[in-house]
Amino acid sequence: MIFGLIGAGFSLLGGLSQARMQRQQADFNRMIAESNAGFNLRAEMDALQLDEIQSQMAYQDAQFNYFIVEKEIEAREENALRLRQFAEARTTASREVIRRKRADFERFQSSQRSAIAASGVTEQGSPLELLVETAGKAELALDEMQREVNYERRDLLDRAYLEERDAGVAGVMANLSLQQAGFGNQMAEVSRNMQRVNAQQRYQIAKTGAVYQQAQGYAQARATLYQTGASLLNSVSSWLGQRDRANYLGMSNRVR
Numbered sequence: 001m002i003f004g005l006i007g008a009g010f011s012l013l014g015g016l017s018q019a020r021m022q023r024q025q026a027d028f029n030r031m032i033a034e035s036n037a038g039f040n041l042r043a044e045m046d047a048l049q050l051d052e053i054q055s056q057m058a059y060q061d062a063q064f065n066y067f068i069v070e071k072e073i074e075a076r077e078e079n080a081l082r083l084r085q086f087a088e089a090r091t092t093a094s095r096e097v098i099r100r101k102r103a104d105f106e107r108f109q110s111s112q113r114s115a116i117a118a119s120g121v122t123e124q125g126s127p128l129e130l131l132v133e134t135a136g137k138a139e140l141a142l143d144e145m146q147r148e149v150n151y152e153r154r155d156l157l158d159r160a161y162l163e164e165r166d167a168g169v170a171g172v173m174a175n176l177s178l179q180q181a182g183f184g185n186q187m188a189e190v191s192r193n194m195q196r197v198n199a200q201q202r203y204q205i206a207k208t209g210a211v212y213q214q215a216q217g218y219a220q221a222r223a224t225l226y227q228t229g230a231s232l233l234n235s236v237s238s239w240l241g242q243r244d245r246a247n248y249l250g251m252s253n254r255v256r
Contacts, residue, residue, distance in 0.1 A: 019221040019228070026217020030210040037206030044199040048192045055188045062181030069174035076167035080160040087156035094149040098142055105138045 019224040022217055022221035022224060026214045026221070029217065030214040033210035033213065034207055037203050037210070040206075041199055041203040045196065048195055048199075051188070052192055055185050059181050059185040062178050066174050066178045069170055073167045073171050073174075076163045076170070080163035080167070083156050083160035083163065087153050087160070090156070091149055091153045094145070094152075098145050098149070101145075102138075102142055105135075105142075109135060
């Protein structure tokens with residue numbers, strides 16, 4: 001009987017030790033789970049922060065490129081304006097040259113007629129043909145000069161138009177690129193916010209799971225204690241029964 005009680009005592013100590021170890025294991029598992037959840041959360045947040053920095057840098061690059069294109073547009077528009085101004089100035093100057101040459105030729109023709117008249121020669125025949133031929137050549141030369149002036153003017157105005165057209169296209173493309181970059185940055189921020197919310201939710205779920213696992217460990221520890229207590233009660237009850245039986249048998253022997 002004594003050995004039975006000793007055995008029950010050792011069983012009790014073993015059960016208590018096992019229950020304590022189960023609770024410690026449950027606490028340790030919760031700590032590890034929460035630590036892993038926290039590490040994962042920080043890693044996700046750091047990745048999102050890095051992505052945000054890269055997104056902001058990309059948008060700043062788009063803004064800088066837009067600034068550069070704006071300067072190029074201003075230069076093109078300024079160049080177009082100067083081409084137009086040069087075309088007008090060049091045309092005006094060339095037309096003035098043509099006007100002066102025509103006036104000079106008209107004076108020359110007048111002087112030729114006066115010279116012919118003073119010499120007593122009529123303008124009929126060879127002198128007249130000479131004057132007509134000279135006038136025709138002069139007019140052809142002046143017409144050629146006028147065509148060159150018109151061609152140069154058209155060329156300058158076309159170059160100005162191309163500069164303005166390219167400036168307009170560059171402005172549209174730059175503005176579109178900047179808007180796309182801004183929209184992309186906004187959408188990326190929305191996505192990052194959603195990922196942050198999801199990361200927080202996963203963290204809370206992981207913490208809840210850790211608490212639940214800890215509660216399961218505690219429940220297992222309580223079950224061990226209950227089992228140990230039940231075993232102890234059974235051993236004590238058995239010992240008491242054996243003792244009562246032994247006492248009863250001892251009293252019966254004395255009566256005989």
